[in-house]
Amino acid sequence: MFNNLLVADDGRDATPLKIVTPEGLGALGAEAQAWAARLGFEAKPGQWLAVPDAAGGLAAVLAGVSPEPGPWRLASVAAEAPAGDYRLEGHAPDDPDLIGWLLAHYRFNRYRKEVEVVPARRLLVPDATPVATLVAQAEAIALVRDLVTTPASDLGPEQLGQAARALAARFGAAVTEIVGADLLTQGYPAVHAVGRAAARPPRLIRLDWSGSADGDKPVLALVGKGVVFDSGGLNIKTTAGMAAMKRTWVVRPTRWRWRTW
Secondary structure, three states: OOOOOOOEOOOOOEEEEEEEOOOHHHOOOOOHHHHHOOOOOOOOOOOOOEEEOOOEEEEEEEEOOOOOOOOOOOOHHHHHHHEEEEEEEEEOOOHHHHHHHOOOOOOOOOOOOOOOOOOEEEEEEEEOOOOHHHHHHHHHHHHHHHHOOOOOOOOOHHHEEEEEHHHHHHHHEHHHHHHEHHHOOOOOOHHHHHHOOOOOOOEEEEEEOOOOOOOOOOOOOOOOOOOOOOOOOOOOOOHHHHHOOEEEEEEEOEEEEEOOO
């Protein structure tokens, strides 16, 4: 989905993409400032402006952003600007900016008769940008979005297990599933208690990459829950409390935050 949307700058022809804050409008050239003023462009977050050249083509695109970094600062340009290649100029955004560029191309097409294709806006970035890592992160977020958006009638514990097995096969992990009453005999009574009234038995899914012979490596364990719903399950949350169940954690270098995708 995100292949070739974010690439290292190889010198190809591309439209300059200039990130501008409201305070930075004065640093633009006189012609660009006049064009921005004429069209009411104030460089507010989410605003973008196509600047024409003398021949009637596209000289540049201005992207209005807030000074505070965030994943959606470039999303409006990536979702709405003309398809084509753009070269990032004047500012090298941090990783969240570029994640937003990729995710603006995401669509959930599982139930569409006609797949919605988003015109590709390719962003050329400096060589030092960790493109492969950013694409992998965007793909992971897209997978979570697909699972969260799938209706409960089509995503039960078994289907979540299938998704985990597909992920394990792709990335070389071993997968273990403990299902139904086996949760009691193997020491997971709380997992069993929450889902035992459902028509579809609960399960614990484990993905394991610990098969390496390097015993001196540190162990990292990530523990979480995949929430699926069943009309026979036990719901002890209020209606308002259910809204938080469709959220995911986003890690920042200095803090944790809730983020709704």
